[in-house]
Amino acid sequence: MVKFSRIVILLFIDACIVTFSYITAFLLRFGFNVNDPVFDAWFAIYANNLLPITVACILAFSICGLYTSMWRYAGTDELIKIVAASGLAQLLVMFYVTFSVLSMPRGIYVIAFLFMVFLLSAFRISYRFIRNLRTPGTFNSFVLRIGRRDIIGGNVTKVMIVGAGEAGASMINEIRNHHEYGKKVVVAIDDDTAKQKHRICGVKVYGGRSEIRHAARKYGVDEIIIAIPSAKKKAIQAIMEECKRTRCKIKILPSLIELINDKVSVSKLRDVDIEDFLGRDPVHVNLREISSYIEGKIVMITGGGGSIGSELCRQIARFRPRRLIAVDIYENCVFELSNELRETYKNLEFEIVIASIRDKQRMREVFDKYKPHVIFHAAAHKHVPLMEKNPKEAVVNNILGTKNMIDLAEEFATEKFVMISTDKAVNPTNVMGATKRVGEMILQEKSQHSRTTFAAVRFGNVLGSNGSVIPIFRKQIEKGGPVTVTHKDITRYFMTIPEAVELVIQTGAMAQGGEIFILDMGEPVKILDLAENVIRLSGYIPYVDIDIEITGLRPGEKLYEELLLDEEGIEKTAHNKIYVGHPLPANPALKAMLDSEDRQDSIEGEVKKVSDMSEAEVKEWLHDIVPNYTPQK
Incomplete structure (x- = not known):
């Protein structure tokens, strides 16, 4: 009812504007000489046809949408509509008058057009102004400018x-x-x-x-x-x-x-958000390539409950795999992931397997039951300071566990195997990086004589992952600080979890065997700058509300990370954010272990010996396999 009343009022006012415009046009055209017989003759034509002329103009206004616009938000588009409507009105009136074998001076149409544009615009702007004045709060925020001050x-x-x-x-x-x-x-x-x-x-x-x-x-x-x-x-x-x-x-x-x-x-x-400070453009992937090797396939993700593993599950679910299997030793995270995926993807066949990649016999049972076509190996110990203090665990999980998965993938004729690696595997200075580098070397050596396509993907830190700096900073801020940074010059490469995972899935489509793919991480970010930005985004001022404390480098920690060994070289791929390094021959010490027929001298045998070594001896053993590993004293 309110809308109907509004339109009726607009029609009445517009009819008055049309009448006023034509009357004023006649007066101006004849110099206000109303006693002139010529004026009487011409004006009589208009007066006798006032109703159809007014209707023709209103019809033109309606055609141009003057009664469907929200004039409270009037702008340039509405002004253009008014000009078009006024012009169309004159054309319709001229057509009507000519069709009726009558005529009016051409100057009348021009003057009437100008007046209509002016009056229609003035009325609608006035309507907007009055409506705004009636809006609650308008006068409370009214600004009176005096000189250069705002009150x-x-x-x-x-x-x-x-x-x-x-x-x-x-x-x-x-x-x-x-x-x-x-x-x-x-x-x-x-x-x-x-x-x-x-x-x-x-x-x-x-x-x-x-x-x-x-x-x-x-x-x-x-x-x-x-x-x-x-x-x-x-x-x-x-x-x-x-x-x-x-x-x-x-x-x-x-x-x-x-x-x-x-x-x-x-x-x-x-x-x-903190991602905005990275200056990274969105990642684009080739959906057709990805679908071709995942759709309708059985896909397994190890470490499926972790930050990367769970995001792999979420994104792979979009590509309609026949079955998706998440393997993890910890039950809580994969249980929550299961509830999430079953809610989002009603038809997804999603399985949870609680198992350790260190237990080869258990994993053989899993492979025998599901026979995966594609494997993403994300299970690993990844925290640098913890692995420095627990090097034996890093060796068993990251080396033996990875070899178990590689061996079983080949045994059960898996089509593709993609290992998640790290920038810390390049010229490693810590146990975690060294063990991941050994995993890369085993994968590359195996790929030389296997039907399975093996590849690794190397990238830096992911924002928001478990144990990464952002969640740590936020917890420190919640407690009132200080925020701790190990060194004022320390830098790291960062990606968001979704973009890293999208690129990992893309590399699976590109893999031919033995490659180490390197993701374009953009420019390295100073951790000190990152800490300051997180503080600001939390609504505080660095060094005023929340202090930042420099604590010193932790064991095994570098000032900066690298993504490529010098001898690997690098080549572009079809994707502008993915590069590939050339496969390298295995270190003689590692090759001897892999080729050994004596179980004691094999990787499995060597890893068993590690349990009797001291921490220093474990690091020395790693150095023999990875000569560019430089353990920190």
Whole structure:
């Protein structure tokens, strides 16, 4: 009923505008000489046809959508509609008058057109203004500018918009039209010099990104909104580096692909996350290639309850495997994963196997029961400081466990075997890295004479994984600090768990046998910078609210990580984020173990001997197999 009443009122007002426009057009055309017989003759034609002329104009307005637009949010598009509607109205009137074997001076149509555009626009802008004034909270946030000072009533958040494009303009209008948000845009920033010192939707474009800190101080900004959905991650990263120098809260619009089919609005804003500081563009994979080797196959994931293993399960489930098997020694994580997957993928045949990769006989039973076509081997001991203190466990799990899986994959004619490795396997300085390097070497040696396609994937740290720095930092912040960093110059490569797993699955499609794939990790990140960013994202100021303490490098820890051995070389692949290193011949000591027919001298026999060694002897044994392993004293 309200909508019907609104349209009736609009029709009546528009009819008055049409009548006024034509009457004024006649008066101007004839110089207000109403006593002129010529005026009487021409005006009589209009007066006698007033109703059909008015109806023709209203019909034109309706065709152009003037009665379906929400004039509270009127903008450029609505102005274009008014111009088009007024022009169409004149064409319809001319057609009617000509069809009726009548005529009116052509100047009447031109003048009437101009008046209609002006009056229709003025009325609708007035409607928008009055409607905004009636909105609760408008007067509380009303700004009276005196000189260069803003006097603002109410509790209003002052906002800076970074990006004076269409998204920025939409965001300004959105905030302006919704006073319930309690925000006011006071300044805009854009690197386009053509926009600087001009205004966008009434807001001054102060300067480029280098002026963010200065503008934030000058205008008393409380919140910064980055409204450049089309920008590359590198550009967003650079902007956020400037933003974080302020003490403002930072929000960001999603990328264009996330905004598609949705208008720009405050509801689409999200808080800046730590991933935004990495400057990494989204990963794209070849879905057809992936589907070809997973769809309809039996897929096994070892370490299925871990950070990488569980994400592998989630993503592989999308490709409709015949059966998905998660193997893990710990029951809690895989139990929760099972509930999640069965809720999300109703038709997925998902099996949980509680078993240790160290127990070859148990794993043989698993292989015999399920006969997997594809294996992703993610089970491993991975925490560097823990493995430095427990090197025997690292050897048994990461070397013997991996060899068990490789042997069984070959025995049961598995099609593809992808091992998850680490950047710490390159010129290792710790036990964990050295044991993973041995696993790579066993895999490459086996691939030379096997029907199974073996490959390894090497990448750095994953954000948010169990035991990674981000969760540790957040727990320290929750306790009030300090946040601990081992060295002020220490750097690490980082990826998000989903993008690392997507690339791992892609490498499975590309593997031919014996490759070590290296994922493009982007630029290394200083852990000190990461700590500062996590503190800021938690709403605190580094070194003021939360202190950062330098504790010194831990046993086995490097200042920086590498992704490739010098002798491996590197080649591009069809995927721009995946590279491949050349297979290397096995170290003679390892090759002798693998070729030995004497069980005591085999890998299994050597690993049994490790149980009687001291920690120093275990590290020396690893050094014999991996000569570029440099154990720290």
